[in-house]
Amino acid sequence: MSDEYPIKAVHTCFRILTEIHNREGAGVSELARSLDLSKAGVHKHLQTLSQLGYLSRDGDEYCIALGFLGLGLTARSRFRVYQVSTSLLRDLAETSGYVASLSSHQNGNGICVAQTCANDSLTYPTREGDRISLHATAAGKAMLAYRPVEEIERYLTDGLDPITPKTITNSDEFRRELQSARDRRVVFDREESREGWQSVASPITDLDQVAIAAVSVSGPVDKLTGKRLEEDITGLVVSTAKSIENRLL
Amino acid sequence: MSDEYPIKAVHTCFRILTEIHNREGAGVSELARSLDLSKAGVHKHLQTLSQLGYLSRDGDEYCIALGFLGLGLTARSRFRVYQVSTSLLRDLAETSGYVASLSSHQNGNGICVAQTCANDSLTYPTREGDRISLHATAAGKAMLAYRPVEEIERYLTDGLDPITPKTITNSDEFRRELQSARDRRVVFDREESREGWQSVASPITDLDQVAIAAVSVSGPVDKLTGKRLEEDITGLVVSTAKSIENRLL
């Protein structure tokens, strides 16, 4: 399946794009160096992408342009889960007082689809559209727990990279974590993906009990005591996830 | 400049993507037919893009996937104009009672960057992220009017394609339209881009009086009388554009 990408040029094209995305703008030499490509080659790609309206020059570096906005927003609005969740997410953020997110599962990847903050002082590091790891985040674990066994095993063989010192990297421990997620329909993230932040998540499953998305609330460790997290907010998250599932029927 | 795109494969890759985007999902044969490519070639592209997470199979057709969401949203949030406009746009939509939009100019293209509707019953056909034509929309004309002369002339030579029966296609008439836009800092769109819809727009310019964006309000012809459009709403649009310009300093 994942021999190699059939069309190499497209692959390098998106390698360049994501590198620019991560660096929030970059120049030719910079990109050629970090992607191990020739300057000339990178330059050709940048020219092509600029002409097509997917990159724009901002001073001396290339930046992601608005050409992607339409693609990204229609991809999201096609999602029924997203459509029915927006109002519920807002409520969840306000009653919990922290950051409420909707994440989705697509092709073995987790993506934060929508996010609402209770107030502007909270600057949660994950943003809408960001990829989230399936093993280190609450939403990721919630989704992974409700996926077919073979998919879980395949994920485990790829290895559980440590993202913070508290990330679960032991396979057996991780399997227990998923089992507990299935038992209680809730998972926690205790600084496993971002130091200083913890979360609670609950899965959103289809009629076959396969996860398609997850709801989560995240807050800074110093403002969110264990008790409040594990009791009050946990209840809110689970009931929001349930409500969303009902709206999908 | 626009000899040909240096990297053809990337060009066809995005031709395929936009075709899927326009059709809101498509299959291999369908795409090969309308883009005049071989089925095998299209298939390779689709496989590559799927593996990279930019397409997903939904039943029997390929759809734009969430991989683009991150790219699109960061492109937008990088825009200072967007950042400072959101609250003002909301106010504009509410006080006018119709649809308020912020459009931007990038590489000779217009794009609707943000949009707020006063109420949900309004279903304005242009959505966030959509390309808008520079000669048939109010926002497009507002921006074009405040661009360098050579750019305007270049645009005129490409031809003013009629989009609706009321689209201005005569070069001289169009030049007069732009002049009037410069005189009053306001332009109208009277069903020139969408039948049944009209708009008012005012440009947002930088210190050199070059347009970088435009603010507009759109409403259905049967609910928006000429008087209200040309007086009350026009004033609101112009003052909103001015406020945004001030916030940019």
Next chain:
DNA sequence: ACGCATGTTTGCTACTGGCGAACGATTGTG
């Protein structure tokens, strides 16, 4: 059972993606 649509796979070849090297333009450093 057949015909016709689809998606997928297989060689094959002309073309092109990506390389190294060289060229100006800028920068900043001694």
Next chain:
DNA sequence: CACAATCGTTCGCCAGTAGCAAACATGCGT
């Protein structure tokens, strides 16, 4: 002020691949 070290860009060039035609597999409606 000149030198060194960047940067982005352009130029040929060759191996490798993008894209083709055609065959194959599969599913649908008649």
